[in-house]
Amino acid sequence: AQTVTQSQPEMSVQEAETVTLSCTYDTSESDYYLFWYKQPPSRQMILVIRQEAYKQQNATENRFSVNFQKAAKSFSLKISDSQLGDAAMYFCASFASTNKLIFGTGTLLAVQP
Amino acid sequence: DSGVTQTPKHLITATGQRVTLRCSPRSGDLSVYWYQQSLDQGLQFLIQYYNGEERAKGNILERFSAQQFPDLHSELNLSSLELGDSALYFCASSVGLANEQFFGPGTRLTVL
Numbered sequence: 001a002q003t004v005t006q007s008q009p010e011m012s013v014q015e016a017e018t019v020t021l022s023c024t025y026d027t028s029e030s031d032y033y034l035f036w037y038k039q040p041p042s043r044q045m046i047l048v049i050r051q052e053a054y055k056q057q058n059a060t061e062n063r064f065s066v067n068f069q070k071a072a073k074s075f076s077l078k079i080s081d082s083q084l085g086d087a088a089m090y091f092c093a094s095f096a097s098t099n100k101l102i103f104g105t106g107t108l109l110a111v112q113p
Numbered sequence: 114d115s116g117v118t119q120t121p122k123h124l125i126t127a128t129g130q131r132v133t134l135r136c137s138p139r140s141g142d143l144s145v146y147w148y149q150q151s152l153d154q155g156l157q158f159l160i161q162y163y164n165g166e167e168r169a170k171g172n173i174l175e176r177f178s179a180q181q182f183p184d185l186h187s188e189l190n191l192s193s194l195e196l197g198d199s200a201l202y203f204c205a206s207s208v209g210l211a212n213e214q215f216f217g218p219g220t221r222l223t224v225l
Contacts, residue, residue, distance in 0.1 A: 035213065043201060044115075045216035091156065099169035100146070100158035101205075101214060 002027045002094050006104035013082045014112050020067075021077045021107045023092030032096035034068070034075045039106070040088040048090070051075065079109075087111045116140065117206050117217035125223045131192040134220045138185055138206030144168075145187040146207075146214055147179055151200035162187055191222070199224045 003026045013019035025034065036048040051059045051068050058066050063083075067076045079086055092104040116139035126132055138145050147159040158171035162181035173179075176194075181187045191198060201221050205214035 033213075037216075042218075043221075044218055045203060045205070046115075047213055047215065050213050095214075099161050100171055101148070101156075102158070103156040105155055 002029075002032075002096055002098065002102045004092050004094050004102050004104040006092055006107050008107045009105070010108045010110070012110045012112060013079070013086075015082055015084060017082055018078060018080045019082055019109065021079075021090050021092075021109065023075045023077070023104055025073050025075060025092070025094045027073075027094060027096055029096040032094055034066075035093045035095065035101070036064070036066070036075075036077045037091045037093060037103075038086075038088045039091065040085075045091075049077065082111050084111050084113060115215040115217065117142075117204060117215055119202075119204050119217035119220050121220060122218065123221045123223075125225065126194060127225055128194055128196060130194050130224075131190065132194065132222065134189040134191070134202055134204075134222075136187045136189070136204030136206075136217060138187070138204075139215055142206035142208055142215075143185065144207045144209065144212075144214075145181055145185070146205040147173075147187070147189050148203040148205065148216075149200045150203060150219070151197075154200075156203075159189070194224045196224050198222065 034051045038046045063080045089106045093101045118137045143164045159173040161169040179189045201219045204217045207214045
C-alpha cells in the first residue's frame with residue numbers, strides 16, 4: 001500500500017527567506033511519481049512540482065525545488081525567496097499503478113512580512 | 114485556471130437527498146478523477162475514469178456512483194445524503210493514466 005506522511009502540520013517563514021517542507025512516502029512499486037500541490041485560501045488545488053521516481057535529478061520549477069532521496073523515501077519541497085502569495089496548505093502526493101493520488105495530511109505555510 | 118470546470122460551485126441540501134456534481138475535463142484529457150476533501154478524512158480518492166471506463170476505485174461509498182460520458186465529461190452522484198457527506202468534492206483530469214492531474218475549483222457540498 002502507498003502512504004504519504006507530512007510530519008509538519010504548520011510552518012512559518014519570513015518573506016524572502018527559504019523554507020523546506022518535509023514529506024516521506026512508502027510504496028512497494030518501482031515506478032511511481034511524486035507531486036507537491038498547493039492549496040491557497042481559495043481552495044483551488046494547484047500543481048507545484050512533479051518528480052518521476054526513475055529520474056535521479058531533482059525537479060525544479062522557478063523558486064520551487066525538491067530534494068528527492070529515493071533510498072530514504074523522502075521528498076522535501078524547498079521554496080526560495082518566499083513571497084506572501086506562497087502562503088497556503090501544501091500537500092505531498094504519490095501516484096503509482098493504483099491510478100490514484102495518495103495525499104499527505106498537508107503542511108500549512110504562513111509567510112510573515 | 115486549470116481548464117477543468119466543475120458545477121455547481123456550492124450546493125446546500127438536506128439529509129436523505131440526492132445530488133449530481135458535474136465535471137468537464139481539460140480539452141484533450143481522457144482521465145477524470147474524483148476526490149473528496151473533508152476536515153476529518155483529508156483528501157481522499159474516490160474513483161477514476163479513463164475514456165469512459167472505470168479504471169480505479171477508492172473508498173467510495175455504495176451510495177455514491179459516477180460515470181464518464183462519450184464527450185468525456187463526468188458526473189458524480191451522491192444519494193441518501195448524510196451530514197458526514199458535507200465536504201469539498203474535486204474533479205481532476207489528466208491526459209493519460211500517469212500524467213499530472215489538474216484540479217477543478219471544487220464543489221462545496223453542505224448537507225443540513
